[in-house]
Amino acid sequence: MPEPLLSLSGVHTHVGPYHILQGVDLAVPGGGVTALLGRNGAGKTSTLRTVMGLWRASAGAIRFAGLEITKAATPDLARGGIAYVPETMSVFSDLTVRENLVLAARAGPPDAARLDWILTLFPALRTFWSVAAGVLSGGQKQMLSVARAIVEPRQLILVDEPTKGLAPAVVANMLAAFAELKRTETTILLVEQNFHFARSLADTVAVMDNGRVVHAGRMAALAADDGLQRRLLGLSLDSHQ
Template structure:
């Protein structure tokens, strides 16, 4: 396994009076795409939000690039090179595509070469450059959300359920874009329910249940072991080929 860029050790987190994470141990290797799998309610989204400082951490530690970021405020975490694409996507519907990206480029004017790279990843963004983001399709909004996250170079990208509710053709386009991000050696932690999408992209995998990681290893190992898939997820990947 590659050197970790992010490590969660015994992480616990609460939402109001509810204990959601019960000691999460997770390693995200540098330069790889790690998929976080699990049934609904297992704690996957809460794990991402806790990494970003958006959910109250009550125990354990989070180490990023060798630094303990457990108590850092969210803006400091973002400035350290971690980008987060929530399930809600977080775009500004009344602003144009251009304005959304300008706001995300917090270090100054957008780099033209990087903007062209984003247009190559997501051609619809160039087509609808001056259109309000709220008028885009669901898939195009997801493209914009990811583009906002990577308009500036990031070391780690956290993405929550990017394919939810999207048509197969759009999912395939997103997979192609993630493949290109992998080639750029961006470290990615991806929460996903689409098994084919996960299997295509994932190098490492962790499976959560009841607020804890119950399995970790390579995606290749999990893909080849339908008995383990059934045990951990209640559904074999082979049924979705």
């Protein structure tokens, strides 16, 4: 069995006095979408932040592309091929859409063909190219946040609740964009509360509770098992509809 692109083994994270992650074991295979599900406060966002080096793991090991990255600094992880789309979008509101993307392209001016592809995925960004990101709608900011993460090819994208607070039309746009991104063999670790969204994209799934992964497997198996959904997520797919 090939080594997963990203793996966490017994990862613990403390934030101030709080013991957030309490031994996370997670494997993210390369070239697909892995959904990280769980109730609020289960530790999903903390897992992404720990992988990205924004919070330091106090114990355990994180490996990416065959390398130990547990103690790596955030800029080194980004340069090594990991992109991060935070839950809060975190676009630079004082900068225009163009400037946000220019800044995200570290290697120089963004590649024209790739940029064109991104702007096809998110046409709003083309329309508001020279507009300050701070005045965009929530959906447009989310598009910019994702576009910023993929403006250069990355091996792994960590995406934290990309549909949070978005209108259904924007969610549909986002789903189409991620499906297109998935076709490029980019590996995505997706934290999501919208089970339908996660089910539509993910090949594998991990469910967290109380700072640990309590279930890992194929998404199709979880989607087909109402009882498992109820036990792990508190809701079944049917009651979600």
